[in-house]
Amino acid sequence: MTTSNYTPTVQGTGVKATIQRIGGFLAGMVMPNIGAFIAWGLITALFIPTGWLPNEDFAALVGPMITLLLPVLIGYTGGRLVHGQRGAVVGAVATVGIVVGAEVPMFLGAMIIGPAAAYVVKRIDGLIQDRIRPGFEMLVDNFTAGIVGAGMALLGVWGIGPIVGRLTDIAGSGVDWLVSHHLLGLVSVIVEPAKVLFLNNAINHGVLSPLGVTEAAEAGKSILFMVETNPGPGLGLLLAYFFFGPRSLRPTAPAAMIIQFFGGIHEVYFPYVLMKPRLILAMIAGGAAGVSTFMITGAGLVATPSPGSVFAYFAVTPKGGWFGVVLGIVIAAAVTFAVAALLLGFGRKAGDEADDAAVTPEEQADREQAELAAAQRRSADNKNLAPASRGSGDDTPPQATAKES
């Protein structure tokens, strides 16, 4: 087979790529700052009055970090994405304008005003760059950034801050409504399919986490951190593949489980769903079961567990919150495993039963290639692929511990 089969061609209108890009932009403002989120989460879990080691002096860090530091970091990063270091500085200044005087942590606001302020500077830079007299570049550069930053900060205090605060309230009451009507599990119907289309970071860091932070700042914990990040469904799916999947893929499942469940890199299981799209039903069922379990037991986390590893979960589980958290992960894994096993026909679905008879590797490759081709036709893909590694025992899993918080 030649590598030319591997040339990706852009299909359709690129709607998926566009959505991914917008979502990726939102996530791109948050994810580089996850370390700061975890620092805040650990301090919160340990030192607030209901924490593991209540301490008034240390707990004084909690408020300023969540209302000021984290939004400013997001605004800074958002500005940097739009216009480099200059954009970052102006984005940070503008973000201060919306966090001061706000009742709630202004994450969504920071995601709007940071890039917007940077964009204004970018446009102004473009307009004046050829009109500056020699020797005045630094003066003009510094003052355009200063003036735009100050102006956007004022605009934030007057206009954008109150509007975003209102929007956050509306979104928050929408979530409350779902929780009080025990319907939060329905969110999985959207979240799980979007996840495997590589919108996982966009949904979690772009939408759910900012809302979760607001809730956690008030209630000390939030279930919204757990909707997308639950490592249970992925584990259940990979277990089903290990026992009942196509034979050529079974040897890869254990390594994938370690990477997914302990390392928290959920992307590892997406291909297993994309190969057999009907398995998305198993992911939805498991996700919904997990979210419902968290909801019924009143579980919540103090900060976003990123990456979505079981270790990260335990690090941000509040005191006394173990039961619901563990139960939700276990139930999600069990439900996903059961449904996926059923959908895989317990390894005896048409096309698989011959695996038990003596078949030549070529025949098996043909069959799997047909299977893959069918899956790819479904996902409107135009590549034909050889089956994945036939137990080429060289895929040593990376040290998951390197990424633990």
Next chain:
Amino acid sequence: MTTINGSTVRKVVIACDAGMGSSAMLAGQLRRQLGKHSVAVEHTPVDAIPADADVVICHQGLAERARISAPDTIIVPIQVFIGDPAVTRVVKAVQTGGDLDG
């Protein structure tokens, strides 16, 4: 359609959505395999692929974005993150000096 000879590859970039998760994992594996061939392996967000990349590896679900981000670079889409034959081919091309297109 661009082609590159594996022996001239100096930088391989693994791209994923955020440039922090699955790409970091794959880059770690490839670094071990390509390090002795003096090939640099980096992991980046798919929307910020550096201009000096010779070969970009990313999941086919992100290939469209990679193409926009790096229009003239060879893009090798993969299907699975563990033991994908396309990754093996890139490694082999670098080791033995075969051609890669994409």
